[in-house]
Amino acid sequence: MEPVKSEPLAEAAAQVPRVDAVLEVHERSGALRERVRLDADRLRIGRALDNDLVLEDPYVCAHHAELHWGDEGWTLVDLNSVNGLRLADSHQRLDKIALAGPMDLRIGHTALRFRSCDEQIAAARKDPTGGRWSTLLARVPVALGAVVLAGLLIAFQQHLNQVQHREWLPAVAGSVGSVSTLVIWALAWALVNRVFAHRLNYPSHLSIGALSMIGALVASTLIEYVLFAFSGDGLEKVLGLLSLFGFLAVALWGHLRVISPTSRSRQALVAVSVSLLLYLVTYLPDQVGDDYSNDPQFSAILKPPAFQLTDGLSADHFYTRAAQLAAEVDVEAAEE
Amino acid sequence: MATGSLAPMRFLLLIGMLAIAAAAQAQDWSTEEIFARYKAAVVQVRIIDERGGEKSSLGSGFFISDAGEIVSNYHVVADLVEHPGQFRAEYVLDDGQTGPLTLRTVDVVHDLSLLQAENLRRPFLAIESNLPAKGERLYAFGNPYDLGMTIIEGTYNGLLEKSLYERIHFSGSINPGMSGGPTVDRNGNVIGVNVATAGNQVSFLVPAGYVLGLMEGADDQSESLHERIGAQLFANQQRYLDELTAQPLITARLGNYEIPGKLGKYINCSSRSDQSSDRLVESVSYSCYTDENVYLSDQLSTGAIRIEHALVSTDDLSQLRFWALMENSFSRFYAGFGGSEDNMTSFRCQTEAVDRGDLRLKVVLCLRGYKEYPGLYDLIQRQITLNRPREALTTTLMLTGVSIDHGLRFAEAVLESVKWSP
Numbered sequence: 001m002e003p004v005k006s007e008p009l010a011e012a013a014a015q016v017p018r019v020d021a022v023l024e025v026h027e028r029s030g031a032l033r034e035r036v037r038l039d040a041d042r043l044r045i046g047r048a049l050d051n052d053l054v055l056e057d058p059y060v061c062a063h064h065a066e067l068h069w070g071d072e073g074w075t076l077v078d079l080n081s082v083n084g085l086r087l088a089d090s091h092q093r094l095d096k097i098a099l100a101g102p103m104d105l106r107i108g109h110t111a112l113r114f115r116s117c118d119e120q121i122a123a124a125r126k127d128p129t130g131g132r133w134s135t136l137l138a139r140v141p142v143a144l145g146a147v148v149l150a151g152l153l154i155a156f157q158q159h160l161n162q163v164q165h166r167e168w169l170p171a172v173a174g175s176v177g178s179v180s181t182l183v184i185w186a187l188a189w190a191l192v193n194r195v196f197a198h199r200l201n202y203p204s205h206l207s208i209g210a211l212s213m214i215g216a217l218v219a220s221t222l223i224e225y226v227l228f229a230f231s232g233d234g235l236e237k238v239l240g241l242l243s244l245f246g247f248l249a250v251a252l253w254g255h256l257r258v259i260s261p262t263s264r265s266r267q268a269l270v271a272v273s274v275s276l277l278l279y280l281v282t283y284l285p286d287q288v289g290d291d292y293s294n295d296p297q298f299s300a301i302l303k304p305p306a307f308q309l310t311d312g313l314s315a316d317h318f319y320t321r322a323a324q325l326a327a328e329v330d331v332e333a334a335e336e
Numbered sequence: 337m338a339t340g341s342l343a344p345m346r347f348l349l350l351i352g353m354l355a356i357a358a359a360a361q362a363q364d365w366s367t368e369e370i371f372a373r374y375k376a377a378v379v380q381v382r383i384i385d386e387r388g389g390e391k392s393s394l395g396s397g398f399f400i401s402d403a404g405e406i407v408s409n410y411h412v413v414a415d416l417v418e419h420p421g422q423f424r425a426e427y428v429l430d431d432g433q434t435g436p437l438t439l440r441t442v443d444v445v446h447d448l449s450l451l452q453a454e455n456l457r458r459p460f461l462a463i464e465s466n467l468p469a470k471g472e473r474l475y476a477f478g479n480p481y482d483l484g485m486t487i488i489e490g491t492y493n494g495l496l497e498k499s500l501y502e503r504i505h506f507s508g509s510i511n512p513g514m515s516g517g518p519t520v521d522r523n524g525n526v527i528g529v530n531v532a533t534a535g536n537q538v539s540f541l542v543p544a545g546y547v548l549g550l551m552e553g554a555d556d557q558s559e560s561l562h563e564r565i566g567a568q569l570f571a572n573q574q575r576y577l578d579e580l581t582a583q584p585l586i587t588a589r590l591g592n593y594e595i596p597g598k599l600g601k602y603i604n605c606s607s608r609s610d611q612s613s614d615r616l617v618e619s620v621s622y623s624c625y626t627d628e629n630v631y632l633s634d635q636l637s638t639g640a641i642r643i644e645h646a647l648v649s650t651d652d653l654s655q656l657r658f659w660a661l662m663e664n665s666f667s668r669f670y671a672g673f674g675g676s677e678d679n680m681t682s683f684r685c686q687t688e689a690v691d692r693g694d695l696r697l698k699v700v701l702c703l704r705g706y707k708e709y710p711g712l713y714d715l716i717q718r719q720i721t722l723n724r725p726r727e728a729l730t731t732t733l734m735l736t737g738v739s740i741d742h743g744l745r746f747a748e749a750v751l752e753s754v755k756w757s758p
């Protein structure tokens with residue numbers, strides 16, 4: 001293969017000031033392998049070692065193509081190669097390509113990107129990993145403390161509900177399961193973190209999981225006491241679920257932020273959507289399913305009487321409301 | 337039960353009775369003679385599944401007129417009422433002859449039905465609404481377990497004293513398949529209709545006087561069978577709930593609380609305290625209930641009262657643990673009611689704190705309706721006292737088949753009768 005004459009092109013190039021540009025060689029994965037700055041009017045590309053850019057690609061000819069500056073700007077010209085030149089997203093073989101950055105090309109099986117040096121560069125992102133919260137959550141004592149606190153709260157809840165035991169030990173044993181789940185949950189997130197950001201960030205994920213669990217436990221207890229104080233029986237299920245999935249959304253958002261510092265609002269949207277989806281999958285079948293039962297389904301919040309803050313209804317008022325209940329039952333009976 | 341216009345009916349029946357029984361008056365018949373004389377008036381009642389074409393349930397019955405009128409139990413023919421079009425009834429005479437039966441009317445409260453065989457003239461039995469003397473010999477007829485027509489000798493032991501629904505206590509073995517058959521005295525007069533057994537020769541009869549009430553108004557076409565049953569159930573609950581709420585409820589003591597106790601002679605009460613050695617709470621339960629109810633279908637009975645109390649206290653548990661225990665046990669509640677989505681609505685409940693003088697309670701009231709009998713409900717009221725830090729009295733009232741007015745009035749009476757009186 002004979003190289004084409006390039007003298008006239010070189011003469012023309014002298015007349016227009018050259019635009020600074022680079023040529024990048026990419027892996028198939030998209031990762032950058034090599035970047036060449038175009039600081040001469042001509043760049044020879046091929047497999048032979050006398051080229052300016054040597055490509056180790058069996059589908060590239062010894063002298064495959066030449067990039068040069070001229071009246072038309074930067075141009076890539078095929079040197080009668082076997083496989084020619086292509087645009088990245090096309091199968092059409094070209095003999096000559098006028099380049100304008102950024103532009104993706106293919107020579108043999110090698111991906112090239114031509115970029116002009118005056119290309120617009122996005123503003124630098126503020127580093128979120130150095131913030132006060134994220135530094136705190138990443139500390140091992142904080143993570144361990146949160147896990148221990150979550151475990152104690154669960155043990156306390158179990159202790160309240162297991163009245164067949166006098167001792168604390170069965171309740172503590174009962175909380176081991178929940179704490180293990182927490183540890184595995186954080187580990188799963190750490191592995192996801194490792195895949196996407198090459199770091200585990202395990203203490204951060206553990207802190208976020210444990211704190212969310214503590215939040216959910218405290219909130220559900222508070223909700224019950226407030227509802228008991230003001231006789232709000234019946235609202236505890238909906239408020240409890242709202243708080244549970246609220247804290248799940250917060251936890252997901254926290255985990256996502258540790259993994260990748262991309263747009264906050266998009267991550268929040270993802271976290272809320274996933275929580276909502278989980279809620280629908282978990283609880284919606286109960287709502288729409290065949291829920292007929294010969295036993296009444298009711299709930300009543302009972303706490304130490306001293307926590308009740310408002311007066312109760314009079315008996316007359318209570319039975320007047322019950323008559324309205326009968327009216328609702330009549331409506332259902334009449335539907336048949 | 338209306339009894340005002342029974343006299344003419346009894347008179348008519350007496351004429352018929354004379355035909356069979358007059359000769360018997362002065363005689364002292366043996367059991368085999370009694371069987372031979374009256375077996376022709378007794379039939380087997382078969383309920384046939386229309387799709388399968390075979391018998392689905394069996395009972396007995398007897399002629400009470402020469403116009404083919406047959407009396408049996410309601411529970412024998414309940415499938416005809418509950419699943420119209422899916423079942424039919426037929427009789428089998430003592431000589432094996434069979435024929436179709438139509439249902440004319442029912443009395444669900446006393447578990448009776450009146451059936452009609454067309455164009456059939458048979459010997460029939462007379463009704464005796466006067467009760468015999470305790471110890472008198474009676475003879476139950478029927479077809480137990482489809483084994484053939486049978487006579488069983490036993491004794492009359494009076495009316496049940498503790499029953500919401502009048503029943504004769506008959507000491508003789510009545511077995512499945514004999515339901516609806518007659519139990520007669522030695523003159524062949526029907527004293528009662530076989531209805532139930534408690535085993536070991538403890539059996540129950542519906543007093544024959546109610547058969548007369550059944551026949552009265554049997555041909556009234558102004559209301560459907562379901563409307564008639566609904567009216568019977570309504571009148572029945574009105575009878576006992578009006579009586580119970582006419583004066584303040586009779587109370588009993590449980591710890592430092594006054595509670596509704598044995599409210600009437602037909603209410604049975606029992607109590608039990610927790611005896612386990614390593615207990616953290618002291619608990620005593622006290623339950624009062626009616627032993628009987630009204631059969632509507634194999635899935636659903638109604639017309640019963642049940643009141644359960646549980647007094648729970650602790651010296652060992654903290655307030656937090658005690659009330660966590662109460663919260664768990666309060667909502668975990670199984671009424672054991674029957675029924676299905678086909679005939680009942682689901683329960684609807686309201687939970688409120690109620691103040692009654694110086695006693696604060698949390699009260700849950702749940703209602704479900706009878707789809708076939710509008711205006712009737714099952715009612716559950718579950719209440720717990722909130723006046724003591726480590727002691728609570730839970731009271732559960734269960735009423736089945738009540739009107740909203742009567743049910744709520746009784747529920748309120750139960751709520752009012754619970755008092756803290758140290």
